[in-house]
Every structure is written in structure tokens, then in C-alpha cells.
Amino acid sequence: MKIIEKIKLFNFKRFSNFEVQFTEEVNLLIGDNEAGKSSLLTAIELVLSGSKSKIDSIGIDNLFNKQIINEFLVSDKSIANLPTLRIELYLNEQNNPHLNGKVNSEGVACDGLVLTCEPNEELTHEISEVLAQEKSNFPYEYYVVNFATFSGQAYSGYRKFLKFLALDSSQINNDYATREYIKAVYDNFVEQTARIKLKNEYRQQKVAFKETNLKSINDKLDEYQFSIRSSTKSNLETDLNIVEDDVPIENKGKGRQCFIKTEFALREHDADKPLDVLLLEEPENHLSHTNMKRLVHRISESHAKQIFVATHNSLISTRLNLRNSILLNSSSPEPLTMTDLPEDTAKFFMKAPDNNVLEFILSAKVILVEGDAEYILLDSFYSLVTGSSLEADDIHVISVGGTSFKRYLDIAKVLGIRTAVIRDNDGDYQTNCIDSYLGYVADNIGIFYDAVNTSSTFEICLYDLNQDACDELWLADRKTLSVQEYMLKNKADCAFELLDKKADQIIIPDYIERAFQWINE
Amino acid sequence: MDKRVVFAVAGSGKTSHIINGLESDSKTLILTYTDNNLSNLKHRILQKFGEIPSGIKVYSYFQFVYSFCFRPLYGHELKTKGINWHVPPFNTLKMKRNDPRFYIDSHSRLYSNRIAKLIEQLGINDEVIKRIEKYFDSICVDEVQDFAGHDFNFLLSIFPANISQLFVGDFYQHTFDTSRDGNVNKSLHDCYDKYKAKFTKVGYVVDEELLSKSHRCSPIVCSFVSENLSIHIDSHRSDQTNIEFIECKNQAIEIMSCPDTAKLFYQDSRKYKGYTENWGATKGLDCFENICIILNPTTLKLFENGKLEELKPQTKNKLYVACTRAKHNIYFIPEKLIKYMKN
Numbered sequence: 001m002k003i004i005e006k007i008k009l010f011n012f013k014r015f016s017n018f019e020v021q022f023t024e025e026v027n028l029l030i031g032d033n034e035a036g037k038s039s040l041l042t043a044i045e046l047v048l049s050g051s052k053s054k055i056d057s058i059g060i061d062n063l064f065n066k067q068i069i070n071e072f073l074v075s076d077k078s079i080a081n082l083p084t085l086r087i088e089l090y091l092n093e094q095n096n097p098h099l100n101g102k103v104n105s106e107g108v109a110c111d112g113l114v115l116t117c118e119p120n121e122e123l124t125h126e127i128s129e130v131l132a133q134e135k136s137n138f139p140y141e142y143y144v145v146n147f148a149t150f151s152g153q154a155y156s157g158y159r160k161f162l163k164f165l166a167l168d169s170s171q172i173n174n175d176y177a178t179r180e181y182i183k184a185v186y187d188n189f190v191e192q193t194a195r196i197k198l199k200n201e202y203r204q205q206k207v208a209f210k211e212t213n214l215k216s217i218n219d220k221l222d223e224y225q226f227s228i229r230s231s232t233k234s235n236l237e238t239d240l241n242i243v244e245d246d247v248p249i250e251n252k253g254k255g256r257q258c259f260i261k262t263e264f265a266l267r268e269h270d271a272d273k274p275l276d277v278l279l280l281e282e283p284e285n286h287l288s289h290t291n292m293k294r295l296v297h298r299i300s301e302s303h304a305k306q307i308f309v310a311t312h313n314s315l316i317s318t319r320l321n322l323r324n325s326i327l328l329n330s331s332s333p334e335p336l337t338m339t340d341l342p343e344d345t346a347k348f349f350m351k352a353p354d355n356n357v358l359e360f361i362l363s364a365k366v367i368l369v370e371g372d373a374e375y376i377l378l379d380s381f382y383s384l385v386t387g388s389s390l391e392a393d394d395i396h397v398i399s400v401g402g403t404s405f406k407r408y409l410d411i412a413k414v415l416g417i418r419t420a421v422i423r424d425n426d427g428d429y430q431t432n433c434i435d436s437y438l439g440y441v442a443d444n445i446g447i448f449y450d451a452v453n454t455s456s457t458f459e460i461c462l463y464d465l466n467q468d469a470c471d472e473l474w475l476a477d478r479k480t481l482s483v484q485e486y487m488l489k490n491k492a493d494c495a496f497e498l499l500d501k502k503a504d505q506i507i508i509p510d511y512i513e514r515a516f517q518w519i520n521e
Numbered sequence: 522m523d524k525r526v527v528f529a530v531a532g533s534g535k536t537s538h539i540i541n542g543l544e545s546d547s548k549t550l551i552l553t554y555t556d557n558n559l560s561n562l563k564h565r566i567l568q569k570f571g572e573i574p575s576g577i578k579v580y581s582y583f584q585f586v587y588s589f590c591f592r593p594l595y596g597h598e599l600k601t602k603g604i605n606w607h608v609p610p611f612n613t614l615k616m617k618r619n620d621p622r623f624y625i626d627s628h629s630r631l632y633s634n635r636i637a638k639l640i641e642q643l644g645i646n647d648e649v650i651k652r653i654e655k656y657f658d659s660i661c662v663d664e665v666q667d668f669a670g671h672d673f674n675f676l677l678s679i680f681p682a683n684i685s686q687l688f689v690g691d692f693y694q695h696t697f698d699t700s701r702d703g704n705v706n707k708s709l710h711d712c713y714d715k716y717k718a719k720f721t722k723v724g725y726v727v728d729e730e731l732l733s734k735s736h737r738c739s740p741i742v743c744s745f746v747s748e749n750l751s752i753h754i755d756s757h758r759s760d761q762t763n764i765e766f767i768e769c770k771n772q773a774i775e776i777m778s779c780p781d782t783a784k785l786f787y788q789d790s791r792k793y794k795g796y797t798e799n800w801g802a803t804k805g806l807d808c809f810e811n812i813c814i815i816l817n818p819t820t821l822k823l824f825e826n827g828k829l830e831e832l833k834p835q836t837k838n839k840l841y842v843a844c845t846r847a848k849h850n851i852y853f854i855p856e857k858l859i860k861y862m863k864n
Binding site: 104 | 648
């Protein structure tokens with residue numbers, strides 16, 4: 001099996017110096033917008049493709065790290081300090097001396113591929129002239145792109161060391177992307193010798209069509225005749241399409257297209273020459289919930305290929321095992337991997353109801369609450385206490401729906417997310433709120449509860465502090481239940497009504513205020 | 522591990538011996554120097570397996586020493602842009618051997634004749650050996666007699682590699698050198714016995730039996746070579762062929778115009794039309810039935826006096842190569858008879 005073990009990026013897109021290890025099966029790239037998920041997929045694709053034209057079509061200026069370029073332009077602009085872009089893919093042992101050597105940034109003999117983009121040394125004179133200009137002019141056009149193995153040997157797209165396929169569902173209706181996709185799939189399914197044979201046979205068919213079907217028309221003409229086009233723009237590979245029940249995929253809905261393309265790519269078509277690497281960009285796009293579940297199922301069942309998935313979707317990331325996640329963060333240059341997450345917690349999220357775990361992972365500060373009542377009230381509580389808002393302070397509130405806080409705290413421990421747990425003491429704060437969390441004592445974790453055992457739930461605390469307001473709202477209609485009992489039976493509705501009608505006069509439980517203070521420390 | 526140098530005679534099946542030792546799952550490194558032989562070896566492997574099995578790598582010597590040894594192991598420290606095939610400027614010989622300019626020209630290219638020396642100077646021989654051991658169980662070097670200069674030393678430095686080693690060559694077919702540099706191994710090919718001793722001293726077994734008989738050349742060609750050139754060669758065959766000295770101009774013209782008979786010249790064969798080649802350039806080729814050897818005045822004189830063995834060693838070797846191309850007849854034609862055909 002061919003595996004990309006590690007990638008190193010230098011001055012590529014938002015990464016000035018970046019490195020991340022991959023697992024050999026699924027790698028989930030998660031992160032906020034602009035965190036670099038797609039860039040990472042692009043980087044892998046560019047190196048594996050060995051295609052200079054692909055780089056030209058994106059433009060070197062769009063691949064370079066902007067900050068490095070700007071730093072260079074405000075420096076003394078010495079030609080010797082011109083930045084170089086490098087992408088290195090470290091592979092597992094390939095038993096191929098052409099791939100092996102020390103020509104990489106680590107200087108250690110191993111297998112791998114590297115893309116470099118550096119100033120053309122033949123044109124140093126011209127580059128100096130550009131740099132001498134007053135204006136901030138970066139000499140992108142004088143850069144050359146090289147693909148080489150770690151043995152120092154150059155390679156191009158004709159020589160692919162790993163078979164790969166890239167699928168970008170945001171490009172789903174793009175003609176060019178669809179053609180590229182079909183070609184890539186076809187290349188992977190059909191051996192080169194067979195492809196050449198088929199191409200030849202297709203052309204013969206065209207000739208035959210001209211000589212039979214068009215004959216009667218052509219016979220009436222003399223020197224100028226009708227024929228069928230046959231060229232690089234018109235041959236078997238340009239005319240191929242993929243159909244489902246005789247409907248071409250481009251005529252299907254976007255969702256179906258996404259699904260078909262991904263599923264088709266995942267198919268184990270040839271045991272001898274399987275696809276080595278599959279790159280999936282936001283596969284959740286355009287997919288309904290059920291289709292997404294089916295797709296996730298297909299991905300998790302697929303073997304013998306390394307899969308890279310960039311996603312925003314909690315379902316995809318939890319179902320494909322959170323431990324495979326690589327968290328990219330626009331504020332930190334280092335990727336965070338979640339391999340240290342306890343296995344049972346990863347499994348818990350795989351099975352747990354659809355949840356907001358990705359939201360949690362992508363946040364810096366989170367307040368976890370037990371249920372909907374707390375969730376509904378917390379926003380206004382926060383504003384009352386701090387005079388600010390949760391959004392403004394970048395704090396996320398997540399309703400855990402029960403007391404599975406520890407699962408989230410496992411993640412918080414791995415990722416260093418500042419997490420406040422607001423929970424009921426359920427009649428025994430020592431057992432439920434202190435002893436139970438001994439394994440989670442950390443600077444970034446705080447447990448907040450009412451330290452009076454009789455105030456066992458949020459509703460009781462709330463009623464105790466806001467008796468007048470609550471009685472005013474609900475006492476009149478009570479026949480058998482007390483107001484407090486009513487509140488306990490209708491937690492979310494009461495919370496909503498309280499917020500709706502008495503927001504300005506609520507007294508907030510002390511432990512919640514403490515949680516607010518702590519989260520902003 | 523068998524580490525053996527087999528000295529062979531022309532047409533005894535050197536290449537076949539190497540090819541016969543290969544299996545589809547072999548992990549074998551095959552090295553040779555000339556492009557002719559490189560493509561011949563690849564061709565023979567393709568014939569045998571229908572493809573070049575992934576474990577078998579056929580490299581030309583310089584491809585090996587630069588792309589397999591130097592660049593993967595030191596390319597990250599020293600960026601080079603290929604090989605400079607010219608003789609390095611004379612003044613570089615006076616430089617210290619740790620001066621980069623001894624090895625690298627102003628365009629960052631390595632001087633071809635000093636790559637082997639550079640590897641020694643960098644002290645990465647051990648790493649080269651490890652790298653060879655990593656990928657291969659055996660190494661075959663064809664036309665080993667071509668190795669000269671630093672390259673010969675480099676070749677012997679592979680000895681410690683714990684893989685089976687088979688070097689095959691014909692001392693008297695030494696017509697090219699991989700490279701030369703000043704006085705390094707300058708007299709290497711002057712004496713066959715001393716040459717053999719170089720290998721035995723390092724630890725190689727020298728084998729002069731295995732390939733001592735020619736399949737290609739008939740007994741009469743073999744005895745001609747043995748008697749006139751003092752190069753011992755036996756034949757596996759027993760059939761009769763002819764060696765003819767042509768003195769009649771008409772007969773000479775007839776042979777010259779025969780499209781199936783190769784005309785072999787000491788040099789400048791391109792100046793004659795038709796199926797012509799230089800003696801030295803036919804090395805490794807096995808496609809001639811009858812050949813015609815053109816004798817220039819110097820060679821003609823020695824030929825007539827039965828003193829061909831007095832030719833300069835280099836010339837004698839080339840003539841040996843030329844004579845041993847013939848599967849059938851050899852015609853010797855004095856150059857003066859056909860000189861008027863020269864363009």
C-alpha cells in the first residue's frame with residue numbers, strides 16, 4: 001500500500017512553515033473557513049499530479065504565501081533572499097530507488113516527492129532589474145516549477161508514483177472539472193494499453209460511419225465531403241461520459257452528482273492497480289442527510305486506499321472517527337491531531353445522536369450545558385452579567401443533552417479548548433460535580449455547579465432566586481402542581497417564557513455568573 | 522557471497538551469462554558503460570521477460586554514480602545541475618582534493634571523471650554500499666574492462682557490499698575508458714596480469730575458464746586472432762569458415778558493394794557509403810555474418826609481415842574487436858584498393 005506519511009509546506013498559501021503527519025486510512029481535515037483545509041488538499045494534488053500546467057492555471061502568485069511576499073517586498077529586496085515555495089510529500093517505503101534519497105528539507109534518506117518553485121537562476125539579471133524597480137513588483141513570472149523525487153530525479157505527469165483522484169464538490173457543475181473527473185476515473189479503471197486500443201477503435205468507427213452512413217450524401221458531392229471530426233479535442237476521451245440509467249451525470253441534480261462521483265471513485269475496481277489516494281473536498285455539499293450517511297458509510301468501508309477529506313460537517317467527522325481528525329486553525333500555525341483522543345470517546349461520537357461536535361472543536365471558548373432550558377437562557381444571562389454578548393466574545397454554548405460532558409472534556413483536553421461545564425448537582429455535588437471530574441482537572445477546564453445539595457437542578461436554583469417572577473407567570477393556572485414542579489416538567493417552555501416576559505428582572509444563579517467570569521479569564 | 526570477475530573472450534556469451542542469471546523477481550543492479558551495451562542489455566531483458574522486472578535496474582555507469590549514488594545521498598547539501606563531460610581544465614589538477622572547484626564547474630555541473638573521486642572524498646562510500654544493499658541482492662557489471670581512472674577505484678570500493686557480485690569483461694576489448702584523470706590508474710590496462718591482480722588483491726575471485734570459448738567465432742577466426750594478435754581465444758564451434766585477403770580490385774569492389782557485408786574501418790567509416798562502421802564502435806554488436814576489414818597502410822604492412830601483434834595496444838584491441846564480430850567469413854581489403862570510393 002502506498003501511503004503519504006507526512007506533508008511539509010514552505011511558503012505555500014497560508015502556511016509559511018507547516019508539517020503534519022497523516023494516518024494510513026482516513027484523514028479528516030477540519031477547520032474554520034480560511035484555515036487551509038482546501039490548500040492542504042491542493043498541495044497534495046499538485047505534487048502527485050506532477051503537472052506544471054495545473055500550477056500555471058492556478059497561478060504561482062496565488063500559491064505563494066502572501067505574508068512572505070510582503071515581507072520580502074519591504075526588505076532590501078536582495079535577490080539571494082527571494083523566497084522559495086516547497087511542498088514535500090513523505091511516503092512510506094516504496095522499494096524504489098528512484099524515490100529514495102536525502103534531497104528533502106530534513107536531509108534524511110527516505111521516499112518522497114517534492115515540488116519546488118524558485119527563481120530561475122538563468123534569469124538572475126532580469127530578476128535584478130525587476131527588483132530594482134521602485135514599485136512593489138514581485139518577479140513571479142521569473143519563477144520555475146520543478147517536480148522531483150527525494151533522489152533528486154525530476155518527474156512529470158506522465159510518471160505517476162501514486163494513483164490518485166481529487167473530487168471537489170464545489171466544482172460540481174463545472175464542465176472542465178467534470179471532464180477531468182471522467183478522464184481520471186477512466187484512466188484509473190482502464191489500463192493504458194487498453195485505452196490506446198479503445199481510442200483507436202473509436203476512431204475507426206468514425207471512419208466507418210463516414211464511409212457507410214455518410215456515403216449517400218458524400219456521393220452527391222465531389223471534392224468537398226462531410227466527415228466526422230477526430231482530433232485531440234474530439235476523441236474517445238473527450239466524448240466519454242458517465243451515465244446512470246442512461247442519464248448523463250451532468251443532467252442529474254448536484255447532490256446526486258456528488259454522490260455518484262464519490263461513490264464511483266471509491267469503488268474497488270481493480271485489485272492489482274487500486275487507487276492509492278482519494279482527495280475529497282467537502283463531500284457534504286449538496287447532499288441530503290440520508291445521502292450523506294450513505295456516503296459516510298461507503299467511505300468508512302473502503303479499504304486499501306488513503307483518503308483525505310476536508311469537511312465542515314460534524315456527521316462526517318464523527319462517523320469517520322474523530323481520532324483521524326487534523327484540526328487546522330487559522331490562528332495557530334501548528335495543526336492539532338486528535339490521535340490522543342480516547343478510543344471509547346471517538347466511538348461514542350460515532351454512535352451518538354447528530355451533534356455539534358465540530359462546532360465545539362472549532363471553538364476557542366465553550367460553555368457546555370445540560371439541556372435546552374439552560375441553552376435558551378444562557379445568551380441573555382450572559383448579556384445581563386457581562387454587558388457583552390456571546391458572539392462578540394466568541395463563546396459557543398453547546399447543549400450536551402444529558403450529562404455526557406466528559407466526552408467533550410476528552411476533546412477539550414486534547415485540543416486545549418477552554419471549556420466551562422455548567423451542570424446540576426443532582427443532590428450530591430461532591431460526588432456528581434467534584435469526584436466525578438477528578439480526571440479532568442486542568443487550567444482550561446472548569447466545572448460550575450450549585451454547592452447546596454438541595455438546589456439539585458437548574459430550575460430549582462432559578463425558582464429559589466426568582467420566586468416572585470415565576471409565581472407571577474405560572475401560579476394563577478396551577479391546580480395540582482406547584483410552580484416549581486411545573487417548571488421541572490416543562491423546562492424548555494418555561495425557560496422560553498421567562499426569557500420572553502421577565503428577561504430584565506431575572507436574578508442569575510451565582511455559579512453561572514462564576515462560569516461567565518472564568519471563561520473570559 | 523560469490524564475488525567474481527569473469528574474463529571472457531569475444532562472442533563467448535558475456536551478456537547471455539548475465540541475462541541467464543536473472544529471474545523475474547531478481548533484485549539485480551546491472552551496470553555498463555557504453556550506450557550501445559546499455560540498450561542491448563535492456564533489449565535482452567525485454568526479450569526474456571516481456572518487460573523490465575521492477576527489481577532489475579539497468580543503469581549506465583554515470584547514471585548510476587550520479588543519480589543513484591551521489592545525488593540521493595548528497596544532493597541536499599550540494600546542488601548540482603548534471604554532469605560536465607569535458608576534460609576538466611588542466612589547472613584543476615593542482616587543486617587540493619577537498620577544493621570543490623576540483624569537482625564542480627562554474628555552472629554547478631560535476632566533472633564526469635571525478636564523480637567517483639568526489640564520493641570517496643565526501644566519505645559516503647559506506648552509504649553508497651548501504652543503498653546498494655537496500656535495493657539489490659546482486660550486482661552485475663558488464664564490460665568491466667572499460668572502467669578506468671577514479672571509476673576503477675570506485676568499482677573496487679563496492680567489494681564490501683554484502684551482495685553477490687559478478688563483473689564480466691574482456692581485457693583485450695578495452696577500447697574505451699569510462700574516464701581518466703591525470704595519472705590515476707594510467708597504467709591500469711598495460712599488463713593483463715597486473716590488472717587481474719588488482720581484483721584478487723581486494724578479494725574477488727578471478728575466473729578465466731567460464732567464458733573462454735567463443736560461440737560467435739569459428740575455429741579459423743579464433744586461431745587467426747590467437748596467432749596474429751597474441752590474444753588467446755578458443756571456439757565452441759567446429760565448422761569451417763574463410764579468411765580471405767583480397768588483392769584484386771574488382772573483387773574488392775564487389776565486396777564493398779555487397780549490402781550484407783559490413784565494412785569495418787579503423788576510423789572515418791562514415792566517409793564511405795553503405796554498410797560501414799568503425800572497428801571500436803562494433804563492440805558489443807552481434808549482428809554480422811560476413812565482415813570485411815579495411816586495412817590502412819600501417820596495418821596492411823604489419824598484416825603482410827605477420828606482425829599484427831606489434832600494433833599499438835589500443836589499435837590492436839580495436840582490430841581484435843572487429844575480427845571477432847564475424848560469425849562467418851572475414852575479408853581483408855587494403856584501403857588503397859577502395860580509397861577512390863571515399864567521399
